Amino acid sequence: MDETAAFIRFQGVSKHFDAFQVLKDINLSVQKGERIVICGPSGSGKSTLIRCINGLESYGCGDIFVNGTRVEAAGLAQVRGRVGMVFQQFNLFPHLTVIENLMLGPMRGKGMSQAEAREIAERYLARVRIPEQADKYPRQLSGGQQQRVAIARSLCMEPEIMLFDEPTSALDPEMISEVLDVMAELATTGMTMLVVTHEMGFARRVADRMVFMDFGEIVEVAPPEQFFTAPDSARAQDFLQKILNH
Amino acid sequence: MRLLSLLSAFLLLSGCSASWGWYVVNPATPQGYNNLKFMLSGLVYTVQLSATAIAISIVVGLLVALPGLSPNKWLRRMSRTYVELVRAVPILVLILWVYYGLPPVTGITIGVFWAGVIALALSDSAFQAEIFRAGIQSIARGQYEAAYSVSLGYVDTMRYVILPQAIRRILPALGNQLVYMLKMSSLVSVIGMQELTRKANELVVSEYRPLEIYTVLVLEYLVLILIVSAAVRWLERRLQADERG
Numbered sequence: 001m002d003e004t005a006a007f008i009r010f011q012g013v014s015k016h017f018d019a020f021q022v023l024k025d026i027n028l029s030v031q032k033g034e035r036i037v038i039c040g041p042s043g044s045g046k047s048t049l050i051r052c053i054n055g056l057e058s059y060g061c062g063d064i065f066v067n068g069t070r071v072e073a074a075g076l077a078q079v080r081g082r083v084g085m086v087f088q089q090f091n092l093f094p095h096l097t098v099i100e101n102l103m104l105g106p107m108r109g110k111g112m113s114q115a116e117a118r119e120i121a122e123r124y125l126a127r128v129r130i131p132e133q134a135d136k137y138p139r140q141l142s143g144g145q146q147q148r149v150a151i152a153r154s155l156c157m158e159p160e161i162m163l164f165d166e167p168t169s170a171l172d173p174e175m176i177s178e179v180l181d182v183m184a185e186l187a188t189t190g191m192t193m194l195v196v197t198h199e200m201g202f203a204r205r206v207a208d209r210m211v212f213m214d215f216g217e218i219v220e221v222a223p224p225e226q227f228f229t230a231p232d233s234a235r236a237q238d239f240l241q242k243i244l245n246h
Numbered sequence: 247m248r249l250l251s252l253l254s255a256f257l258l259l260s261g262c263s264a265s266w267g268w269y270v271v272n273p274a275t276p277q278g279y280n281n282l283k284f285m286l287s288g289l290v291y292t293v294q295l296s297a298t299a300i301a302i303s304i305v306v307g308l309l310v311a312l313p314g315l316s317p318n319k320w321l322r323r324m325s326r327t328y329v330e331l332v333r334a335v336p337i338l339v340l341i342l343w344v345y346y347g348l349p350p351v352t353g354i355t356i357g358v359f360w361a362g363v364i365a366l367a368l369s370d371s372a373f374q375a376e377i378f379r380a381g382i383q384s385i386a387r388g389q390y391e392a393a394y395s396v397s398l399g400y401v402d403t404m405r406y407v408i409l410p411q412a413i414r415r416i417l418p419a420l421g422n423q424l425v426y427m428l429k430m431s432s433l434v435s436v437i438g439m440q441e442l443t444r445k446a447n448e449l450v451v452s453e454y455r456p457l458e459i460y461t462v463l464v465l466e467y468l469v470l471i472l473i474v475s476a477a478v479r480w481l482e483r484r485l486q487a488d489e490r491g
């Protein structure tokens with residue numbers, strides 16, 4: 001793999017919370033259009049890893065590059081314009097309607113006119129299959145619908161990379177598939193995706209590569225068929241046994 | 247409303263007693279009518295003074311609260327110092343200090359109205375700052391993260407995402423401050439501001455009927471504040487309805 005042409009590149013990234021090391025010497029390159037699923041026990045640094053990409057977390061040492069731009073205070077606005085993010089708790093703006101949630105970024109982040117922003121918002125709302133909810137407030141929607149609005153909100157910024165931080169963990173079981181379907185559909189468009197999730201069925205179906213983390217390190221990187229059938233590390237074997245056997 | 251009618255019933259009944267002299271404020275007589283008109287002429291100043299002061303104190307309070315929430319230690323300390331210092335000065339002392347103390351130092355003479363506005367706004371801004379800080383701190387971290395991730399900068403994040411939510415939450419506290427400000431404006435009478443309390447004081451001097459005149463004064467504030475309370479509640483309901491859609 002050509003390391004310098006990587007779309008997202010982690011070079012020796014480490015991060016500490018006081019004495020506790022959350023990320024240990026992370027090296028990872030992601031190509032444009034690649035779909036990466038990151039899994040591992042809770043507290044293993046998965047969320048922290050993807051949150052470093054758009055600067056929601058700072059990192060102590062090492063470098064992260066997104067399409068050649070180093071992720072640091074100065075380049076943050078530029079990087080954030082390219083990277084969309086979907087959160088576990090949706091984080092929709094409760095005081096704005098669905099369509100206003102979608103239009104805020106294009107208008108205030110990208111300086112689009114209201115008409116342009118509305119057109120984009122309507123397009124992506126249709127794409128996540130809830131165009132009829134445009135004028136409702138987030139609290140009037142189900143969890144699955146809220147998360148789809150959150151995905152549409154990110155897509156309205158027309159990002160090149162989408163980060164998903166446990167997007168289905170706060171959902172009732174019957175709503176998980178509607179969100180995963182939207183994500184799988186997005187994967188077919190060539191979007192570069194980094195997904196932190198425990199949904200191993202989705203990972204098997206969609207991922208190009210699996211990244212397994214434990215205690216702040218990347219323990220194993222492998223294609224899904226290899227990762228699920230014959231993981232190299234004992235820690236990955238142990239983890240898979242715990243989450244798959246119930 | 248029931249409270250009001252109870253109060254007026256009480257006053258009418260006590261009017262029978264010999265020690266009351268309601269004639270001074272009886273609108274049916276020319277003297278009482280003129281006296282009432284004189285008392286009510288202070289209303290516009292009370293309202294202007296309080297409204298101007300609260301508008302300024304909200305802006306100053308916000309400008310003090312925001313650095314108080316900064317990750318920068320020195321900005322936080324500056325904000326804290328302002329709040330602690332200003333909050334420690336009694337309003338009456340601040341009014342006297344601004345009106346009599348400031349001109350010799352600065353060389354600028356400040357009119358009664360603006361001296362009152364500055365003193366009230368300054369004093370209230372420390373409380374407003376704490377209210378805003380509490381409101382802004384109550385908004386979940388994820389709201390900032392979502393706003394930043396759709397490329398909003400700090401100012402836009404505050405303006406479109408954080409403050410609209412924070413203000414809904416602190417509206418009852420802001421209503422409190424508004425009521426407080428209306429009442430504290432009576433203190434500006436000591437430097438000669440022709441507001442409700444000053445007018446009542448002047449009338450008492452000429453008519454020598456303090457009981458009746460101050461009772462009317464109490465009612466003036468009561469009515470004013472009930473109107474303000476109703477307005478704040480209406481606004482609260484409207485904003486909540488907004489969120490429910």
